[in-house]
Amino acid sequence: MGVRRIVIVGGGSAGWLTAGTIAAAHKTEQEDGITVTLIESPNVPTIGVGEGTWPTMRNTLRKMGVSETSFIRDCDAAFKQGARFSGWATGAADDAYYHPLVLPQGFLEGNLAPHWLRDKNGKSFSAAVCPQDSVCDHNLAPKQITTPEYAGVLNYAYHLNAGKLGGFLRDHCIASLGVRHILDDVTSINPADNGDIASVSTAHNGDILGDLFIDCSGLRSLLLGEHYGVPFMSCRDRLFIDRALAVQVPYDSEDAPIASQTNSTAQSAGWIWDIGLQTRKGVGHVYSSAHTDEDVATRELDQYLAGMGRSVSEFSVRQIRFDPGHRATFWQNNCVAIGMSAGFLEPLESSALVMIELSAAMIAEQMPVTRDAMHIVARRFNDKFRYRWDRIIDFLKLHYVLNRREGPGFWQDNRDPATVPDSLRDLLSLWRVQPPWHDDFVQKDEVFPAASYQYVLYGMGFETKPSHLASSNDSRSFAEQQFRDNAQRTRTLVAALPSHRELLSRIAAHGLQPV
Amino acid sequence: MVTVTPREVEQASVHYPLFFAKDPTTGAFGLFAMLGFQPTENLFLQGNEWRVAHVPLRVRRGPFSVAFRPGAGSEPDVLVQIDLDDARVGTLEGERLFHEDDRPSAYLEQVTSVLSELVTGAPDTRAFVQRLMDERIIEAVSIEADFVDGSRIVFDELYTVSSSVAAALTGSALEKLHAAGDLRRVHAIERSLSNIRGLIDLRNARLTQA
Numbered sequence: 001m002g003v004r005r006i007v008i009v010g011g012g013s014a015g016w017l018t019a020g021t022i023a024a025a026h027k028t029e030q031e032d033g034i035t036v037t038l039i040e041s042p043n044v045p046t047i048g049v050g051e052g053t054w055p056t057m058r059n060t061l062r063k064m065g066v067s068e069t070s071f072i073r074d075c076d077a078a079f080k081q082g083a084r085f086s087g088w089a090t091g092a093a094d095d096a097y098y099h100p101l102v103l104p105q106g107f108l109e110g111n112l113a114p115h116w117l118r119d120k121n122g123k124s125f126s127a128a129v130c131p132q133d134s135v136c137d138h139n140l141a142p143k144q145i146t147t148p149e150y151a152g153v154l155n156y157a158y159h160l161n162a163g164k165l166g167g168f169l170r171d172h173c174i175a176s177l178g179v180r181h182i183l184d185d186v187t188s189i190n191p192a193d194n195g196d197i198a199s200v201s202t203a204h205n206g207d208i209l210g211d212l213f214i215d216c217s218g219l220r221s222l223l224l225g226e227h228y229g230v231p232f233m234s235c236r237d238r239l240f241i242d243r244a245l246a247v248q249v250p251y252d253s254e255d256a257p258i259a260s261q262t263n264s265t266a267q268s269a270g271w272i273w274d275i276g277l278q279t280r281k282g283v284g285h286v287y288s289s290a291h292t293d294e295d296v297a298t299r300e301l302d303q304y305l306a307g308m309g310r311s312v313s314e315f316s317v318r319q320i321r322f323d324p325g326h327r328a329t330f331w332q333n334n335c336v337a338i339g340m341s342a343g344f345l346e347p348l349e350s351s352a353l354v355m356i357e358l359s360a361a362m363i364a365e366q367m368p369v370t371r372d373a374m375h376i377v378a379r380r381f382n383d384k385f386r387y388r389w390d391r392i393i394d395f396l397k398l399h400y401v402l403n404r405r406e407g408p409g410f411w412q413d414n415r416d417p418a419t420v421p422d423s424l425r426d427l428l429s430l431w432r433v434q435p436p437w438h439d440d441f442v443q444k445d446e447v448f449p450a451a452s453y454q455y456v457l458y459g460m461g462f463e464t465k466p467s468h469l470a471s472s473n474d475s476r477s478f479a480e481q482q483f484r485d486n487a488q489r490t491r492t493l494v495a496a497l498p499s500h501r502e503l504l505s506r507i508a509a510h511g512l513q514p515v
Numbered sequence: 516m517v518t519v520t521p522r523e524v525e526q527a528s529v530h531y532p533l534f535f536a537k538d539p540t541t542g543a544f545g546l547f548a549m550l551g552f553q554p555t556e557n558l559f560l561q562g563n564e565w566r567v568a569h570v571p572l573r574v575r576r577g578p579f580s581v582a583f584r585p586g587a588g589s590e591p592d593v594l595v596q597i598d599l600d601d602a603r604v605g606t607l608e609g610e611r612l613f614h615e616d617d618r619p620s621a622y623l624e625q626v627t628s629v630l631s632e633l634v635t636g637a638p639d640t641r642a643f644v645q646r647l648m649d650e651r652i653i654e655a656v657s658i659e660a661d662f663v664d665g666s667r668i669v670f671d672e673l674y675t676v677s678s679s680v681a682a683a684l685t686g687s688a689l690e691k692l693h694a695a696g697d698l699r700r701v702h703a704i705e706r707s708l709s710n711i712r713g714l715i716d717l718r719n720a721r722l723t724q725a
Contacts (some may be wrong), residue, residue: 506542509541513542
């Protein structure tokens with residue numbers, strides 16, 4: 001019996017990215033080909049936040065046949081070139097670093113970290129090895145109006161309106177990808193004899209039979225969590241944050257610069273995200289309820305908004321509670337969870353949407369042909385994503401464990417070795433004597449490349465001891481050339497790239513060409 | 516490079532390499548004839564003589580242009596405008612614009628007809644580009660030219676037509692382009708690329724004379 005009927009329970013970003021990715025990969029005129037059906041409730045709202053993506057989203061959308069111009073216009077999207085972390089290391093006024101999206105200069109040929117460590121030349125690591133710091137400091141765009149869709153002069157990702165993404169993709173999936181849409185509530189889940197899900201019942205559309213069910217029901221985890229009872233594994237012992245207060249803030253004027261990076265500003269027991277879309281900003285305070293309370297968190301958000309000449313009292317505040325962590329397994333029988341139903345972590349490195357993309361891509365690519373093959377794919381999926389969740393937790397913890405902020409409480413507790421995963425502790429020991437490099441990580445498609453660890457490590461002021469490695473004359477001249485090339489490239493780009501706001505206006509007026 | 520209208524394409528393709536290129540402000544594609552390898556280089560102008568039979572309309576326009584002025588009705592008035600500061604304009608000698616009785620001269624009438632073709636040229640180009648884009652016929656191309664003085668000039672922001680996509684057109688797409696007269700233009704643009712060789716020769720000749 002072939003695996004043909006894919007039923008996705010839940011809409012939003014997870015449901016529709018999954019529907020689009022699978023439908024685009026398995027498009028067919030054959031009657032007996034794969035069909036994709038998505039059931040979403042008219043009564044359950046989406047989470048409404050989740051506004052940063054990774055560069056992978058460009059390929060994900062392109063493979064679905066989405067026009068970048070339409071996406072930017074309809075989802076109020078802007079270009080993201082990385083993240084800027086303020087106050088995370090020491091909390092001093094000048095404490096800020098970038099985690100950019102461009103690889104360090106010459107990264108495929110040699111490691112510049114040991115050379116920078118030896119002589120910083122007054123520059124931060126990211127500024128020495130890539131142009132994106134400067135480009136972001138000047139609020140410039142990563143490409144031009146003449147750059148084709150999805151191409152960039154610099155590597156980029158998106159900031160987008162999370163509420164609009166689902167609807168935009170839904171329209172595209174229905175119109176162009178043959179996805180069948182059922183707007184209805186799921187009333188029961190009907191098991192088969194072998195424990196699989198045979199069908200789900202809906203209020204007005206009868207029973208929907210399927211071969212593979214994908215749980216995109218959000219925090220509720222209707223299929224994987226509720227129906228199958230797959231346990232949730234909290235990672236609150238490592239990452240403390242479990243609350244969010246989110247607001248939407250208009251710009252001061254039509255000319256106000258739009259930042260091309262996600263700003264993350266440390267607070268007393270958490271941090272504030274600040275994301276610039278075309279028409280408004282998304283600002284949110286994520287914090288740990290074990291270390292502070294909603295009143296203090298609201299006051300800090302208010303102080304942050306005061307810096308923009310605003311007050312929290314002007315806005316309606318969205319309150320979100322979550323347990324940081326993930327399910328013990330993600331694929332049970334013929335059901336796999338994607339999105340918040342699989343797990344959720346604080347949005348420190350915008351990992352939620354990329355995990356959806358990676359999950360949908362793996363399923364599309366490894367689509368089991370028969371039910372027998374499915375349990376093998378399921379096991380591989382579980383192993384791979386368990387590994388990925390662990391690596392994301394490690395990487396997020398890296399931002400915290402290196403802090404040298406004063407005082408007891410949240411930041412000090414984050415340095416407690418009991419809260420540091422062994423895997424991260426081992427890597428940090430290694431990195432004390434040698435800088436991160438490609439082979440530190442075992443999988444060929446790691447979630448975060450070695451470069452990302454370099455950016456955060458050295459942005460946070462970590463000291464790797466100088467060594468006898470990378471001291472040959474050849475190695476030094478290679479490095480000097482790379483630093484010079486980067487400085488030149490930075491100057492050229494800052495002169496040539498348009499302002500971020502200017503480019504977005506031009507795209508609104510003229511669109512981007514497909515080629 | 517000088518803009519050419521879709522109606523000029525077949526004639527222009529005989530002598531000039533034709534390309535699409537993006538407007539730096541809007542990213543929109545325009546249609547161009549290459550006259551040289553540098554911004555001000557015109558290999559087709561020798562002294563006061565134009566080397567080949569087809570002179571692009573944009574060049575024949577001379578110091579004249581079109582201006583629009585709000586009119587009595589809903590459509591604007593279209594006026595022929597002359598740039599009095601242009602070196603080609605004088606009072607003592609040359610082509611008359613008007614007869615003694617203020618009637619326009621044959622020359623001015625010729626200019627007016629060039630200008631009206633140019634005015635329709637812009638929307639014609641937009642429509643032509645859109646029809647080609649709908650079928651994904653426009654593709655990027657990179658041109659590298661080596662010259663006798665050892666220099667190399669590279670153009671990597673030009674576009675041409677994809678022969679393979681054009682050749683694979685069928686059904687309603689094929690009919691639509693055929694009905695609009697686009698197939699002949701696509702083939703003409705394709706063939707025009709071979710004119711680059713001739714342009715290189717012209718430049719080499721100038722380089723050796725100098």
